[in-house]
Amino acid sequence: MPDSTNKPQRPGQERFVAPLDETPLAAIDNVDIERAPESQWKEAWKRMRRSPMFWSSVTILAFLAVVIAFPQLFTSADPRYAQLSDSLEPAREGHPFGFTKQGADVWARTVYGARASVAVGLLTTIIFVVVGVVTGAVAAYYGKFADTVISRTSDIFFSIPLLLGCIVVVSVINNTWPDRGFWGSVLVIVLALSLFAWPQITRQMRAAVLEVKNLEFVDAARAIGASGRANLVRHIVPNAIGPVIVTATISLGVFIVSEATLSFLGLGLPSNVMSWGNDIAAAEVQIRSGENLRVLMVPSVALAVTVLGFILLGEAVREALDPKARKK
Amino acid sequence: MNAASAGQTPLLEIRDLDVAFRDEKKKPVPAVRGASLTVYEGQTVAIVGESGSGKSTTAHAVIGLLPGTGHVTGGQILFEGKDIADARKQDIVALRGSSIGLVPQDPMSNLNPLWKVGHQIKEALVANGVATGKAADARVVELLEEAGLPDAERRAQQFPHEFSGGMRQRALIAMGLAARPKLLIADEPTSALDVTVQKQILDHLDHLTDELGVAVLLITHDLGLAAERADHLVVMYKGQIVESGPALEILQDPHHPYTQRLVASAPSLASQRLSSVEHRVEVREAALEHAEEIAQEVADSSAAFGQGRDDIIEVKGLTKVFTLPGKGPFNKTDFVAVDDLSFSLRRGTTTAIVGESGSGKSTVARMVLGLLEPTSGTVTFDGVDVAGIRGKADRLRLRRQMQPVFQNPYASLDPLFTIYRSIEEPLRVHSIGTEKEREAKVRDLLDKVSLPTSVMRRFPHELSGGQRQRVAIARALALEPEVVICDEAVSALDVLVQAQILTLLNDLQAELGLSYLFITHDLAVVRQIADDVLVMQNGRLVEAASVDQVFSSPEQEYTRALLEAIPGGSIPLGVVEAGDVLPEVTLDD
Numbered sequence: 047m048p049d050s051t052n053k054p055q056r057p058g059q060e061r062f063v064a065p066l067d068e069t070p071l072a073a074i075d076n077v078d079i080e081r082a083p084e085s086q087w088k089e090a091w092k093r094m095r096r097s098p099m100f101w102s103s104v105t106i107l108a109f110l111a112v113v114i115a116f117p118q119l120f121t122s123a124d125p126r127y128a129q130l131s132d133s134l135e136p137a138r139e140g141h142p143f144g145f146t147k148q149g150a151d152v153w154a155r156t157v158y159g160a161r162a163s164v165a166v167g168l169l170t171t172i173i174f175v176v177v178g179v180v181t182g183a184v185a186a187y188y189g190k191f192a193d194t195v196i197s198r199t200s201d202i203f204f205s206i207p208l209l210l211g212c213i214v215v216v217s218v219i220n221n222t223w224p225d226r227g228f229w230g231s232v233l234v235i236v237l238a239l240s241l242f243a244w245p246q247i248t249r250q251m252r253a254a255v256l257e258v259k260n261l262e263f264v265d266a267a268r269a270i271g272a273s274g275r276a277n278l279v280r281h282i283v284p285n286a287i288g289p290v291i292v293t294a295t296i297s298l299g300v301f302i303v304s305e306a307t308l309s310f311l312g313l314g315l316p317s318n319v320m321s322w323g324n325d326i327a328a329a330e331v332q333i334r335s336g337e338n339l340r341v342l343m344v345p346s347v348a349l350a351v352t353v354l355g356f357i358l359l360g361e362a363v364r365e366a367l368d369p370k371a372r373k374k
Numbered sequence: 375m376n377a378a379s380a381g382q383t384p385l386l387e388i389r390d391l392d393v394a395f396r397d398e399k400k401k402p403v404p405a406v407r408g409a410s411l412t413v414y415e416g417q418t419v420a421i422v423g424e425s426g427s428g429k430s431t432t433a434h435a436v437i438g439l440l441p442g443t444g445h446v447t448g449g450q451i452l453f454e455g456k457d458i459a460d461a462r463k464q465d466i467v468a469l470r471g472s473s474i475g476l477v478p479q480d481p482m483s484n485l486n487p488l489w490k491v492g493h494q495i496k497e498a499l500v501a502n503g504v505a506t507g508k509a510a511d512a513r514v515v516e517l518l519e520e521a522g523l524p525d526a527e528r529r530a531q532q533f534p535h536e537f538s539g540g541m542r543q544r545a546l547i548a549m550g551l552a553a554r555p556k557l558l559i560a561d562e563p564t565s566a567l568d569v570t571v572q573k574q575i576l577d578h579l580d581h582l583t584d585e586l587g588v589a590v591l592l593i594t595h596d597l598g599l600a601a602e603r604a605d606h607l608v609v610m611y612k613g614q615i616v617e618s619g620p621a622l623e624i625l626q627d628p629h630h631p632y633t634q635r636l637v638a639s640a641p642s643l644a645s646q647r648l649s650s651v652e653h654r655v656e657v658r659e660a661a662l663e664h665a666e667e668i669a670q671e672v673a674d675s676s677a678a679f680g681q682g683r684d685d686i687i688e689v690k691g692l693t694k695v696f697t698l699p700g701k702g703p704f705n706k707t708d709f710v711a712v713d714d715l716s717f718s719l720r721r722g723t724t725t726a727i728v729g730e731s732g733s734g735k736s737t738v739a740r741m742v743l744g745l746l747e748p749t750s751g752t753v754t755f756d757g758v759d760v761a762g763i764r765g766k767a768d769r770l771r772l773r774r775q776m777q778p779v780f781q782n783p784y785a786s787l788d789p790l791f792t793i794y795r796s797i798e799e800p801l802r803v804h805s806i807g808t809e810k811e812r813e814a815k816v817r818d819l820l821d822k823v824s825l826p827t828s829v830m831r832r833f834p835h836e837l838s839g840g841q842r843q844r845v846a847i848a849r850a851l852a853l854e855p856e857v858v859i860c861d862e863a864v865s866a867l868d869v870l871v872q873a874q875i876l877t878l879l880n881d882l883q884a885e886l887g888l889s890y891l892f893i894t895h896d897l898a899v900v901r902q903i904a905d906d907v908l909v910m911q912n913g914r915l916v917e918a919a920s921v922d923q924v925f926s927s928p929e930q931e932y933t934r935a936l937l938e939a940i941p942g943g944s945i946p947l948g949v950v951e952a953g954d955v956l957p958e959v960t961l962d963d
Contacts, residue, residue: 058384058412059606061619063629069616071631262786266849269743270800271773284790 106355178247186255200245295360420604492530598942664887665722781862840871
């Protein structure tokens, strides 16, 4: 205890008491009831509403939805009608981007091809998220044997490159189930992609759940008497799902590209199904001649814009949900 | 801290300092307003305040290390007569280390885990041009020795993770003093450490700065600690200085109502001792009366669990052994977290378990709650062995009678649940009442913990720490338990809020006849809430006695060390004049 009483007061260190009217006492710890109550989601939505990225993506995706639902609004040409005499003909009235090598309308094929491409992307994402979330949450929450089995299995699938795995699976199925129609073909691609993609979400979910399950509110819920499963569903998963939503939206674009790549290799959707991937594959030869590049460009740009739409959405969601961005 | 001659020029003079941060819309938000303070050579000046009072911001402005968008908007910072508030960046960089040293707050995160400790101190020497090469290496060892690290030569070659918290803080002090600065800014240098370690570090820091004649600007939330260590005290509240002057004078005769409130609430200070002991006796009498009624009810009813015993919780030979991975790939080592612990909790009273980090006190709480299975030993709740409870119905019944309140009010509520859902959840899990009845119950509970019902639709992140802890208490009380287990329930709160929560817990105990098992590292708080104290060290029970006995005549060396380490505990206050005989209060009834 320093003895400060005997010392002469030094300049600048005199006893000072602030006048009370300048430093009024606030009630200790009073509740701020001025601000309207808001949930985390509402707050995220408020932040998202201000983001130009979000509105750009909404515009793109809304337009895409209309194209998929009513393709006939955007073109009067029949995408399946082809005349060899029209092969690689330039644009003319009613056919704004000319014709493919087979003599079909480029624009019409692109408009009608949206359905298959987006179907693959969306369905794969849904399966991929459901499987990943369930396996990841179970592995992290129950631990021990379940964790070992799920983690090692996911490691095995994770070590196989996505496209390479799909090439093998799809070519095997092609031999046993050659004519499978539109939805059959989409289904095979979706399952093949999900089969090799799920470990990504599993890992992410497992890490997030491991973190959340040690928080005190989980213990508090256990002490209340809530069962393990109720705890997992009510408290843990909702708090751990944030990063998964983001990965999912970004992956959606990746899956559409993968379908295009598989179709390009002749392993995706059969050539009688219209998809951007198929059209890009068929138009690939134009690169060599360097002529009539529009046949290649139209489906490619459609694909790129769609992927951009989903990636922007993912990015906007990620920013809005980032806890660091949340105001105190 | 030798008395320097009066009228000497100040080392550091802050005049009317304004600091502001920019918010998302680039609008300035003031953090410090019109702060003035003066530090002389060789003197210790402390800035005291709660979190958010602007104390750290003021200190960081001095060395130009304001975080994020912070910037000085007005006033002067004179260091040795030169204004450094608007100085060029390289001028401030030149001052850092060589003229002004910093000991940061958290020793756990302020050392780079990838570099050897010695190397990091050497960096400070080289950067300030004090020494290079071999000479610097030798100096590092000297500095570490000076900072009180034994075996300094070997320690310099170790990595931060091989150091304990106290050792890391010593290394950081060595780093801060490496270039022999004239001013050392210590920002909460010990708040992450155990009290006994805190005392050692502060003693050593005092000694060092005395010897070297270094002035210290000490930032702390602990009024007792500040008064014990500093000559001059500056109290900050909401970005403004509300009172400043000689430490002892402020403590004994606070003028500003905020300072008065702070002095009255600081658990370590003497004024608190008397009133809290008296208040405690009243609380206990009321609580025991209610508890007796409850015991009678329990004994009569067949639905409730237990037999209405006096000792509501009995713990016998409780042991917990954790298995940790050993050195080889397949061998394991045992770690005894709790070693053969026995105690009992009397109905309507509070038993406190006190210990430093690693003493096993929280493990005990989790085992008593049945969240963790004991390796051996029994926990008996009102005559029923907790481990022997099978079946959902019995388990739920136990839960109804025993509820926890956890340490961290920021983590103990689900961030996605509204306050209403959080408090209602236990009622729903136990299928109590209809929707309407549950809502009425939640309103009633909020009223009990003095929160307005308007918080019902809010989310945890909109509430302050103290308010969240009230919500956690309301949730614990929803099932009308007989025992509440408070695991460091007030440790994360500011002093004033802590005092409020302790008062609330006392009031609830008197009103409802609750029994508390109160786990804490802070012996000072115990006086305000507990009747019996268990002191734990390394998993073992060191001392068990009534609060009165522990504070007046501790039997064990370790308990004495803990008591001595309470900062400011020995400072005489205006309320209790030196030579006054403290009124005798008997705690046994």
